[in-house]
Amino acid sequence: MKKILIFIGAATVMLAASCTKDFDKINTNPGSASGENFDPNLLLPTAEINYVSTIQGYSGAILFQSMWVQIFANAEYPTYYSNGDKYVASGNILTYAASIWNNAYQAASKAKEIQNLIAEKGTAQTNLSSVAFIVQLLNLELITDVYGDCPYSQALQAKTANIAFPVYDKQSDIYPSMLNSLDSAISTLDASGDKITNDIIYDGDITKWKKFGYSLMLRMAMRLTKVDAATAQKYAEKAYAGGTFSSVDDNAFINFDNANGYNNANTSALQVPEDFSQVRWSKPLMDFLKAGNDPRVSVIAEIPENGTTNNNDKTLDGDHTFAKQIGMPSGYDQNGGATDISKEPNYPGASPADASINGDAAFAVGLYSRPTAALYTRSLSTPGFILTYAETELLLAEAAVRGWNVGNASTHYHNGVSAALQSYGTFNSVGEISATEAETYATAHPLVTSSTEASLAQINMQFWATTGTLFNFIEAWNNWRRSGYPVLTPVNYAGNFSGGQIPRRETYPSTEPSTNGENYNAGVSSNGGDTWTNRVWWDKE
Template identity: 55%
Template sequence: MRKSFLYISLVAAVTGTGCTKDFDEINTDPTRSSPANFDPNYFLSSSQWEHANAISGYNGPILFQSGWVQIFASTSSGAANYYSNADKYVPSSNTNTYLGSSWNVAYRSASLANEAIETTTNRPELSNLANIATIMKVLNAQYLTDTYGDIPYTQALQAKTNVTLPVYDKQQDVYKAMLADLDAAVGKLDPAKTGPTADLFPYKGNVAQWKRFGNSLLLRMAMRLVKADAALAKQYAEKAAAGGTLASVADDAFIKGDEANGYRNANTAALNVAGDFYEVRWSKTLIDYLKGTNDPRVGVIAEVPAAGLAGNQSFGLAGNNDPAIQKGLPNGFDLNAGATDISKSPGYAGGTGTGADFTPIGQYSRPRSAVYGNYSGPVFVLSYAESELLLAEAAVRGWNVGGTAAQHYANALGGAIQSLGAFGGAATVPAATVTAYVAAHPLDVSSQTASLKMINEQYWATTGVQLNFSEAWNNWKRSGYPVLTPVNYPGNFSGGAIPRRQPYPLSEATLNGANYSTAVGGLTGGDVWTSRLWWDK
């Protein structure tokens, strides 16, 4: 892995975008090695690393979706006031920068995947690499369209052929194209041929695992469409299941940081900023949900800091992870001594410490340092538990995906708990505990509504504790579960509603104005936080 990371900066340096004719010739220094001389495998690893950056840290999800769907809560004052974007839907001084970061970094990841495809042309021995790179392109495109709406897809990544003002494809068309492209790429993967040699997923180039990942991504995309195009959703969900989806937690897709070589997990880097470390806590909504069934993940993910302000702000001082004392912070409160001060919240837990060492949020649970404080920890992309929950829902809907909804739900619940082991030994739950918990909490099959509620609440909790905030948000938009009470904090940018998209980057109106205007014209309500996407019914 170390060699893969060392190539990331080098490869990124030779794949910058431009907007002129004869791009390659003009931008190639004849005294230096050209991109054609690089091993295209390292374009893949660079694409994977950039995708991890797009879906984590300050590039967007932790500052927006983490609080929108009440995974995290924050008092959002003092040093960490930028979390007001998430917890209260109130702009901070850098909101416009944050909302464009996911766009820029995800397209960078897609462009690197595209380079891998182009540099494998006429090299049949690298066909698996080319098709895996296509999977990465689609992975990024789904993230982009689910976050923003209509996006450039068919004309994207073509600056080298002088397409510098790409049209925005309608989300409906983007989804149809992505499904077709992904299906074709997965179908061409051949485990008998060489796999990629610089793979940052735990697969380490295992083509059979990539095939299962591709099918699970196809399933996830299909299930997004259950309300927008049920027939298309059913078609591709059944096809994905027949092709073979993620088979166990050993197939979980994540990308680990490499702290020794300067590649830090962006979520950890954000949470370890002083203001974040002090003020960001688990939401009451999440902790109450997990404690309601004595979920063993409570003691894994959460800790109450040591008493007092100093104890709450000390990075190296572990808290108490006894499940019985964990309390989630209610969303929508602050430390400003007014009507929305945390001390005025219903059921206020009380602070800890005395005098100058008092903190009013001392009894509320934060992400456990031993689990989420590792800069080399994983950024989850797609897990076995997610895949099994989607299969459970498909089965509830009567689709032919093999097995029963109850079986898939049980698989998912066990996998969700086991998946946290990727964060290290402190996050590992004994197998006997997992087995007993799964047996005691079967799927409610008394009605379709009861099953869908249980499945999708579990999806939210699972992706939430994996810190895959964007996926928790998108599935909440799709399913409506869990039922969340919005925050209506003074000065918010969404009229007191939970945001359903991010506005486009401000640069798009300047750099690609005509196509941007067309895209905005197709949004009911315009380029605002509350406009619904095509599949978001």
């Protein structure tokens, strides 16, 4: 063995002596990602789809925010939905709480790597670099909105600046920086510039990316209404002047491709038998939509066929009759005690067993409305929404109510309501509400202008209902925290982790104290604590 090692060593010396001039060429992996041999366009779809996957499913949104903001309800205990419906921890709560942090930073790093590769290549791919930067900011906004103070100025710099332990920046510093950076990125977009390939949101359409950038700027600006109204107004007006979304054709979403291994995480979750049979629309949501005779009710909601077997069958369509739809209140279980769903004052009764099915049984929550299976849960290729025309118009309506120079509040509100109704057809034909019907409804339900508060309440209730029923639960929760609408009654189920209050943030990943302890401790101190109820900077009473 010793002779063999000596021989190998000698051969290595000779090889090194004879090939020194080709050392870099020989020792470079031809498959590695570098600016010389890798097209950075190829990373863009990964960064884009990672963002959408992060705001869906078991990354937290469907288990936390969908029920914290009372879009969904779930009358079970114990279950992982207890995290959202009852604020009671499940066994994997720390994993769920860390998911957005981990996944969004990973998505942001993919976007950052696109910029790094372009820099290495030294080519003029300004459009691609700017779009990648916008996607990076989209992810960083998500992180700071969910957790508060976080790594920002030193984030994503392990490769380029060897920063392994980034400081936690204050959210009050992060937001102005993001807005300024976004403004700069948008200004470099040029429809006559480099072509973007592999873009799964807008197929490289730079005009649409500019609209997206300004619409994202508007959303960021409106976060600051309670803490920095001057900056909020400045950037809301800049976004409006620059050109936000102008129709539902501008909606930002990703069409998933389950055949090739990419599926909608919300749909995937709701195809789990326990999830499909037990997750229901909430009472506040159904009450709100039905009070306005909203045509979405018969599109998004259905009552399953009778009995347990039929409730669990994802292939069966339910009853969409408007009058029959009823939302389920939060905070109940099916355990026979004081919080059993059957004790709820307006309990509609159990869905009776189907006599034609041998051994079938009644189903306790079967008469509450569930999300329409054919619309939301039957296909794993269901689109995932990022930002919509309806949202931007509703935000502009609020900005106008505040007296800012962004157009007419009533017109924006009308556009927002109409656009919301027209957006469900993006899922599939089951959700189609015609432009004519949407316009008729919006005209018949104009903005109430009797007072500023009445207008703000109406606008933000619509925002909540729209984002929630388009399954963008994070945005429904974010805007609820910012605006205070709808006014929700918290659940105070025994053993909850929030003192009977609706959670206002997610806690930092449990690994942070050991992996970035000094900066984590500083961040916790600056953030006012690391609990489910301490508020992020822009979330003021």
